[in-house]
Amino acid sequence: MFIYPAIDLLNGRCVRLRQGDYSQETVFSDDPAAVARKWVELGADRIHVVDLDGAKAGKPVNGPVIRKIVEAAGVPVQLGGGLRTDQDLAAAFDWGVRWAVLGTRALHAPEWVRAAAERAPNRIVLGVDAKNGYVATEGWLEVSQVKAVDLAKSVSAAPLAAVVYTDIAKDGMMSGPNFDALAEMQSAVTLPVIASGGVCTLEHVRRLVAGGTPGCIIGRALYEGSLDLAAAIALTRDTRPDRRLL
Template structure:
């Protein structure tokens, strides 16, 4: 199972939110580029990057720092947050981003999303954020009446790279992952599903792997040293554990 350390950018800084609440923010670093290098030094092979400002406004604002991360690390980078225009998607992919995550506009404009997938096959990820099983949009500010499974099945025949499924109730809370919901979605589609939200322990990672998930995104638990990146990679089966690998207060800031 793939491990994706998360870098969430707001106001040019590396932060994490609790349940997507912009009033419940923790700053983990002033320099997202250095944070990316940090995870790379500890063995990260890929990064999940979110433009939180863009997710909230629908207008991506952190492209310069995101492109710097890609250029500085050369890692496989998956980027989301406010990507609702074809031009913005093309700009990121042209700058070396491996794939982009589309959420809100995929829900609101399915034909545009289908055309985007066909223009950039294997480089588009469907982002499904769910509250009580129902898909939320616009930076989690609005909740639809459609289930994550219904939306996923609608698009599974398109050439998408993966589905990132976030359980909003669990996100940033360090209270455990909703394995049942993640596994149910993965069983319902043939597309690889990447789990996001609430991963707190190594056992959570092992449970997701056992449930057949294709990947997991690690945020607050990794930043707050609940486990090291090496331990996470081992639990996911990506590599054997090595000495060290936890975040130190100095290196993470």
């Protein structure tokens, strides 16, 4: 299993939100590039970045900071937040981003997501953020009437790299992942599913590994010190999936 330390950007700083609530912000660093270097020094071989300003604005906002993160990390970077046009994708790839995560636009224009994946095979990731099983959009400010698994199925035939599945109720709450919802998503699509939200102990990591989860994103637990990144990575060394996430 691959582990993606998360760097969430708001006003150019590294923050964490609780359940996607912009009013519940904790600032962890004014230097996101330095944070990326720290995670790589501890063994991370990929980084997950979210442009929270971009998710709210509907277009990328933290481009200069993202470029610095990519340069500082020296490992593949996955970016989500506000990527909704061909121009946004071109900009992200120009910044050196390896994988672009498409969320809100996937709900409103699944055909565009499929076309984007055809143009950039194995570089587009479907971001599915869910609340009570239904897709949340616009930086988690709105909840649709579309089921998360149905959205994933609608684009799963395209040459996507993976699906990032985030349970909003678990994100930033340090309460563990929604294993049942994750298993439902894994059974619904053949794409690799990256778990996001609630991973905060080594036992959670072990359970994800045992369940065959190809990847997981870890945020607040790393910043607050309840989960040691090096120890978590050590648990996954023999379970790296030989799939498109490579």
